[in-house]
Amino acid sequence: MSRRNVTVAEAAEHYGLSVKTVRRYIADGRIPAHRLGPKLVRLDLDEVDAVLTARTQTAETVPAVEASRDEIIRLVEAAPDLSDGQRDIIRAVLGGAPVAASNR
Incomplete structure (x- = not known):
């Protein structure tokens, strides 16, 4: 699996979310991110996809x-x-x- 490192803004565009929402998800621990400096954050889309896919599958298997x-x-x-x-x-x-x- 190759790493697809992107900025917060690129991830937001990729997933159709606002930058603010992606930052909130990172702060809440909902999606993984890599802090490379005090203001430099990168997300590996493969990691984020894996987390979001796992959560979607779990939500679909748990009866409402x-x-x-x-x-x-x-x-x-x-x-x-x-x-x-x-x-x-x-x-x-x-x-x-x-x-x-x-x-x-």
Whole structure:
């Protein structure tokens, strides 16, 4: 496997991301990068491809777990008092379903 070392800007263009996003992914440890100096960073596209491919395959093999609306409403009702703003957000997420106020 040959090394394809590129700058952050070149990697961003290659993956269709912003430079800021690539830098954030590097800082978060999501993608590997090689710091060659205080401001000089290079990415090996082969390494990044391997990491991104592994994450994609893992995400595809793990079944998605979705809570039902009733379960979400039950959890909200059991939660401590919510502000009107929090209740409005939950209603919007649930598609307008009413959310009861907590009795705590």
